[in-house]
Amino acid sequence: MRRESFETLYFDGKQLVMLDQRKLPNVSEYAYAANTADIYNAIKDMIVRGAPLIGCTAAYGVYFAAKESKNEEEFLRKCDYLISSRPTAVNLKWAVDRMKNVAIKSNLDLNEILKEAERIKKEDIEANLNLSKYGASLIKENSTVLTHCNAGALATAGWGTAVGVIKMAYNQGKVKKVYADETRPRLQGARLTSYELIDYGIPATLIPDSAAAVLIRDKKIDAIVVGADRIALNGDTANKIGTFALSVIAKAYSVPLYIAAPLSTIDFNIQSGDLIPIEERDRMEVLDPQGCGDLIAPKNIDVFNPSFDITPNENISAIITEKGIIYPPFIENIKKLKDRD
Ligand code: MRU
Numbered sequence: 393m394r395r396e397s398f399e400t401l402y403f404d405g406k407q408l409v410m411l412d413q414r415k416l417p418n419v420s421e422y423a424y425a426a427n428t429a430d431i432y433n434a435i436k437d438m439i440v441r442g443a444p445l446i447g448c449t450a451a452y453g454v455y456f457a458a459k460e461s462k463n464e465e466e467f468l469r470k471c472d473y474l475i476s477s478r479p480t481a482v483n484l485k486w487a488v489d490r491m492k493n494v495a496i497k498s499n500l501d502l503n504e505i506l507k508e509a510e511r512i513k514k515e516d517i518e519a520n521l522n523l524s525k526y527g528a529s530l531i532k533e534n535s536t537v538l539t540h541c542n543a544g545a546l547a548t549a550g551w552g553t554a555v556g557v558i559k560m561a562y563n564q565g566k567v568k569k570v571y572a573d574e575t576r577p578r579l580q581g582a583r584l585t586s587y588e589l590i591d592y593g594i595p596a597t598l599i600p601d602s603a604a605a606v607l608i609r610d611k612k613i614d615a616i617v618v619g620a621d622r623i624a625l626n627g628d629t630a631n632k633i634g635t636f637a638l639s640v641i642a643k644a645y646s647v648p649l650y651i652a653a654p655l656s657t658i659d660f661n662i663q664s665g666d667l668i669p670i671e672e673r674d675r676m677e678v679l680d681p682q683g684c685g686d687l688i689a690p691k692n693i694d695v696f697n698p699s700f701d702i703t704p705n706e707n708i709s710a711i712i713t714e715k716g717i718i719y720p721p722f723i724e725n726i727k728k729l730k731d732r733d
Contacts, residue, residue, distance in 0.1 A: 399550065414437070417584070428456045432453065446481050467495065479669040482622040491508055517548070519656075520553055524652075527556070530557075530615070532614060537569075538613045540616075542555070554617040570596045571607060613647050615648050617712075619631060620651050622659050623653060627711060628664050629653075629702065629711075630668045632700060635703050711726075
C-alpha cells in the first residue's frame with residue numbers, strides 16, 4: 393500500500409520520540425530526548441532537521457526546560473540555549489517564543505506547556521495540507537517538477553511543504569515525474585526525498601545537483617518547488633545551499649521557482665535576506681559525507697561548508713503559504729498578508 397506521510401516525532405508521556413533522520417533510508421530507527429540538552433543535540437546533530445520540524449522539536453524542548461527550571465530566569469536561559477542550536481531556520485525561534493508566552497502566562501504550568509507543544513505539532517500538519525492545496529493549483533497538467541533538499545513530511549510534523557505541494561498535485565493527476573537534487577553535502581535529497589517519493593509511489597529520478605542546469609536548459613522541467621528556512625519581509629529566502637544557483641538558472645530559462653512554507657517561516661523582523669544568519673557547518677560533512685571515516689578529499693584541505701544560501705526575491709515566482717499564494721511585489725503582499733492575519 394502507498395504511504396501518505398511519515399510520523400517524524402511524538403511525545404510518549406515521558407520523552408520525545410524522533411525518527412532518526414541521520415540513519416535513513418537504510419535504517420529506520422527512533423531516537424529519544426528526555427531533557428533540554430537532548431533536544432538541543434537532536435537539532436544540532438540533525439537527528440531531526442527541516443525548519444518546521446526543528447520548530448516542533450524545540451517546542452517540546454521548552455516543556456523540558458520548564459520541567460527542569462527552578463525559576464523563570466533559569467527557564468529563559470534554557471529557552472535561549474534551545475534557540476542557539478541552529479541559527480538559520482526561524483521556525484525554531486518562532487516556536488520557542490510562542491511556547492515561552494504560554495509558559496510565562498501559566499506560571500510554568502507543565503500541562504499547559506505540553507498542550508501548546510502538541511498544538512504547534514497539529515497546526516504544522518494542517519498548515520502543510522492547506523499550503524499544498526494552494527500550491528497544487530500552480531502546477532500545470534503533465535508537469536515534471538524539480539525539488540531540492542528535503543521539504544517533505546520528514547522535514548515537518550507531517551505531510552510536508554514543497555513535497556506536500558508535489559504530492560497533492562500528483563494525487564490530482566498533474567505530475568508526470570519528479571527530479572530530486574541529491575543535495576550535497578548532507579544528501580537530504582538522495583537519502584530523504586527519494587525515500588519519500590518512492591514510498592508515495594511518485595515517479596522520481598535522483599540527480600547530482602550539477603545536473604539540474606542541463607535539465608532546465610533542455611526544457612525538461614516545468615516548475616521548481618522548494619522549501620524555506622527563513623523568508624525576509626521583501627521575499628528574499630534562505631533555503632538549503634544550492635537553491636540560489638538553481639534560482640539563477642531557472643530565471644535565465646523562464647522556469648517558475650516556487651517557495652512553499654508555512655507563515656512560521658516568515659521572519660517579520662527582517663527586511664531583507666542579507667540580514668539572515670547563515671549556518672556554517674563542520675568541515676567533516678564535506679570531507680566525509682557518510683560519516684564512515686572514508687574521506688573523499690585530503691584531510692588537510694581547507695573547506696567552506698555553508699548550510700544555506702539566500703535566493704533573491706526577483707528569482708522567486710511565488711511564495712506558497714497556508715493562507716494563500718504571495719506574488720511579487722513581495723514587500724507589499726507579505727505585509728498585506730500579515731495585516732490580514
Ligand atoms: O539542513 P536541513 O536539512 O535542516 O535543511 C532543510 C532545508 O533547507 C529545507 O528545505 C527547509 O528547512 C524547509 S523544510 C520544509
